[in-house]
Amino acid sequence: MTVGELEASEETMALRVVGALRDEIVTMALKPGDVISESDIAGRYGVSRQPVREAFIRLAQQGLLLIRPKRATIVKKISPDGVRQSRFIRESIEVEIIRRVAARPGDAEAVLAELIAGQETASAADDNLGFHALDELFHRTLARLAGVEYAWQLIDDHKMQLDRVRFLTLGVSSSQRAIAEHKEIAAAVAAGDSAGAEAAMRAHLARAEVLLSQTIADHPDYFEPVH
Amino acid sequence: MTVGELEASEETMALRVVGALRDEIVTMALKPGDVISESDIAGRYGVSRQPVREAFIRLAQQGLLLIRPKRATIVKKISPDGVRQSRFIRESIEVEIIRRVAARPGDAEAVLAELIAGQETASAADDNLGFHALDELFHRTLARLAGVEYAWQLIDDHKMQLDRVRFLTLGVSSSQRAIAEHKEIAAAVAAGDSAGAEAAMRAHLARAEVLLSQTIADHPDYFEPVH
DNA sequence: CGCACGCATCTACCATACAAGATTGAGGAA
């Protein structure tokens, strides 16, 4: 597989390689279990081994690569247990966020309504990518409203694991249903109903759960064996 | 300041430098705002710039260093807002953990009682360091009992920010009170009282909150200005 | 035939040299 040159930019080579590799991994162009090497990637992107090496370190810390010293570097297989726990973390934080927002709705209602309207537009136009972006923005906005945007950044880091699974289930998810659930959350927030908002958020996040086992069955070699 | 050589070990140089620098930062031997350079650290530890550089990258991703390209690398100042949000994350996750454990106590009661007994021994012997270790183990054990030990690892990463604050308030904290609160949590867990366990955990974590503003007042130059 | 040894050949790790942006301070002109 040949890869186009990295476009020139302000950032350093190392960071550009990080971005390029992350995209390849999340979109499954690089598959879990694939063996890569510094020289290999360096050659493909037309840079030296040094920035590639630093990119490997960053991606390894984010859980996307596994560096086996003096042996090889491989694209980390998806850990079912890791996915489960990433969801646990996300649910813990998002539930706490929605509680806080519901406790002091402020101008949340108007902001959320606008976002949901945008999602309906994207969904009607079959703009899957746009919808995904707005979906993410919905959750990020809730974090901002709760005054903990930094916490969302944390979720974002660990969300890459989930994004790989999401990519494997593309098309399966129903944006209609997601929008309905978003409305339910927004309504509970507007009403200041903490308990209701929490329950709605839990239900919203739980929906993705059922897809995992099916995905594992479809692509068993992309996942770590249970031990 | 001169630093002893790194003891020989199996791991790579880069990882040893990471550990050494992390300790220096958390214990405030390297103070927030201090300017360091790859060459400087390399000379002090007797290695080349390369492993030091890789250590910098890792520590920067963990939020302890700030790399300003072509300029300098500095020990990141503590962000009061970051501390607040790190606590938010920790509370979110720990509350969810304690709920799960309380919902299925299992053999939690015996395990927790044993840990608390150890803490009392350490406290009676004025073994502050040992008590701290057992305190951490208490929370980690709860995560294990909930089946989400990986989630604790996440907290651990972001706990370094909090540890720097904790180091500044050493001696202030009362281990007696912490033990009493641990007992309260364990009792609620044993009784299967989810709501009570959650409330006890929130109170336990909230106790540290009051110390922050005092600490900022004592060491204003260690913290980022509010913007 | 089966197994152990050794060598060719991978890998990531580390050291060193060079490149290029950023800072600082000295020195000269207005």
Place this chain on the structure above:
DNA sequence: TTCCTCAATCTTGTATGGTAGATGCGTGCG
């Protein structure tokens, strides 16, 4: 005095060569 210019000298970024450990395969011995 004040301000601008520029060069010395910091910094991190990148390239490349050499090193040591791990792997796999072929060979030769039992």
